[in-house]
Amino acid sequence: MNSILQISEILLGAIAGFIGMGWLGLKIKPASFPPHPEEPTQDFGTVELPENMPPQMQHYCHAIYGERIPKIESAAIWGRAKFKLSGLQTFLRFKTYYRQNEFCRYMELTWFGIPIFKAADSYLDNSGKMAGKGLVSFTETGEKIDQGATLNLWAETLVWLPAMLVNDSNIQWKVVDENTVGVGIPWRDRTETLWVKFDPQTHLISELFAMRYRGQEESKTSWKATGSNWQQFDSTKLLSPNVVRWEDEPTPYWIGNLDGVAYNVDISPKTLAEKVE
Template sequence: MATEIKGGTPLPKQILKMKSFPPYPEATPPLEMVDLPAGLPAPVARYYQVTCGEQVPVIESAVITGRGRLRFRGLTFTSRFRFTHNAGRDYRHYIETTLLGYPIMKVNEYYLDGQGRMELPFGVIEGEPKIDMAANLGLWGESIWLPSIFITHPRVHWETIDDTTAHLVVPFGDQEDIFTVTFDPQTGLLQTMFTMRYREADDEEKIPWHIEAQGWDTFHGLIIPTPMAATWMDEGKPWAVFTLEDVAYNVDVSEYIRASGL
């Protein structure tokens, strides 16, 4: 049996002033379940037993909707977002931001077929290998909301470090990337995911990048982190905090993931 977890942290008042996107119109179908495999590192096995039970769902896609805060060039914006995932392969981010209640930006970001593309108000960034590498790590970092993919994907595996830490090895083309993942020794829940990631297309070196679970809630029987904070460690505080409000799994995203806007 999965441990019962209380609802996620309430949204700050300034975020509540920004209207949510509507839920994705297609409903989550019944999810196929598979047994939790043997041989996982001890903290990883405990994490899945707490959040899923002895079986995990096979997740092929996800549409994740919510609100949050984004910090850009020293300013903090309230935002609403929709993240669409072809699990373990592609994503599209659609984000709208406001500042002091005024609409500021609409952003479409893509990672499709191994290529990153960012459509920003001040221009388009694409064809940049370091952005592709960063986007792939973003894909796998956000897969914390599709947690069973870390079990079911054929090219993902876990490596033991100690009783509260493990390496998560994920694919990048024909290569691999690694996250160091920590787990709470009391609850068994995932605490952080850490890796080295490029921030800009012209960065000479990768920068420590950190994801932190700040709360937990249950969607379709899965206990997943919300809010989730992302931090460039040279800045010392989160540049993004995402709070989930709706999740749809295993819906058709074949056209939606290549669209733009809501």
């Protein structure tokens, strides 16, 4: 009997050790994606801010770019994030490609630095999609995914790539007060709104929020992105880390840190989406 108990204790200890090692592997921060390989940032000249852009947004553009507002037609941004997966915090690395009105973010969940799960969320050809491949495979599409992906695209463009909005005549600006602006986005037969708050001292974005569908849930939930730390990447200030959460949850599901950015590079967001097909 004692031998059986000893063997049981050893087996239970081994199982606990394997579980602990498995969890530890997910907690190790992965290496960054390498810099965008094709080419460095290209200089396409400058653009003038439109007269109908609210002064809060104009101050923001000058705060991150300086006096010269660059012409940006595409961008690659990569980094690493702490991500909440089924209630547990783990790490992943990501690379996102942006072009006018489309984006795709490719992500890799790693175990001891080895990719074990690939995923992508995208807005391409006026449709949103979430897909995963590896430990489990899934694909989610539909109107609610479209709405969430649209808000993702516009929120990230507002924060990291506002110069891409300069020539977009579809935006409906609404000034709420001296530190708050609504950004109306025509989408299908209605308008979705992102609300942007600015720090009155720095003119930088401090908070961005909207009502968004969480996956396929029936009703919308308040969705918020915040941050206060701005880092210099080449000649541009970018928010890093950015913290994203659902208002009804106690902790954020995404805390993302940027590792690099390249502008006006020859990219196609579809090539990232194909990695998980």
